[in-house]
Amino acid sequence: MLARARWKHGLTLPSLTTFPALARQLADIGRHCYERGWALGTSGNFSAVVSKEPLTLAITTSSVDKGLLEPAHIVAIDEGRRVLHGSGTPSAEAALHLAIVRSRGAGAVLHTHSVWSTILSEATTDGSLTIEGYEMLKGLEGVRSHEHRERLPIVENTQNWAAAAPQIEAMLREHPEAHGFLIRGHGLYTWGKDLAEAKRQIEILEFLFEVMGRKRGVAWQQ
Numbered sequence: 001m002l003a004r005a006r007w008k009h010g011l012t013l014p015s016l017t018t019f020p021a022l023a024r025q026l027a028d029i030g031r032h033c034y035e036r037g038w039a040l041g042t043s044g045n046f047s048a049v050v051s052k053e054p055l056t057l058a059i060t061t062s063s064v065d066k067g068l069l070e071p072a073h074i075v076a077i078d079e080g081r082r083v084l085h086g087s088g089t090p091s092a093e094a095a096l097h098l099a100i101v102r103s104r105g106a107g108a109v110l111h112t113h114s115v116w117s118t119i120l121s122e123a124t125t126d127g128s129l130t131i132e133g134y135e136m137l138k139g140l141e142g143v144r145s146h147e148h149r150e151r152l153p154i155v156e157n158t159q160n161w162a163a164a165a166p167q168i169e170a171m172l173r174e175h176p177e178a179h180g181f182l183i184r185g186h187g188l189y190t191w192g193k194d195l196a197e198a199k200r201q202i203e204i205l206e207f208l209f210e211v212m213g214r215k216r217g218v219a220w221q222q
């Protein structure tokens with residue numbers, strides 16, 4: 001690991017030695033999500049923690065086609081969403097990624113705009129989506145039985161996530177058992193202690209959404 005550098009104006013910079021590898025992994029996962037139809041066009045965004053202290057996040061830049069995602073499309077940002085490494089504008093939802101990392105201690109955050117997560121985000125009116133009884137639930141971290149009851153909170157969409165991030169952080173602290181949440185008419189957020197765990201969870205949740213959606217049709221109601 002490189003020693004931490006000190007900028008002339010006194011800021012301590014995090015070591016970015018793990019950044020190139022994380023950028024490659026994020027690009028691979030982004031293209032995988034595109035290929036699965038979960039992040040078409042420029043939709044979706046993906047991040048991984050480079051350093052916890054000070055908090056530094058590798059995250060996709062905005063307006064990049066996820067089917068063409070390359071490591072050069074990933075930047076490292078600090079907790080104030082300032083770019084420390086790389087070029088481009090961090091995703092507009094970077095504030096949400098930082099809120100999840102802070103409230104969950106997550107090492108990686110993945111966000112998709114799939115057909116099924118969009119449909120199911122509008123299928124209930126009680127503020128959450130409940131999934132239970134499926135063997136695939138055991139793919140979620142810490143779940144040991146198909147009898148597990150997964151309750152995913154559903155939050156309203158906004159175009160100002162910087163302003164909404166404190167409410168999201170509070171919601172996540174209120175629901176410590178949730179493995180993800182949905183944004184109404186928008187998509188899914190999930191996370192993990194690292195990218196491998198987050199990738200597994202997004203695959204499990206997207207599978208379960210498709211099962212529920214196909215089983216009950218688009219008029220699905222809880």
Ligand SMILES: [Zn+2]
Nearest residue numbers: 044093111187
């Ligand atoms: Zn989004």
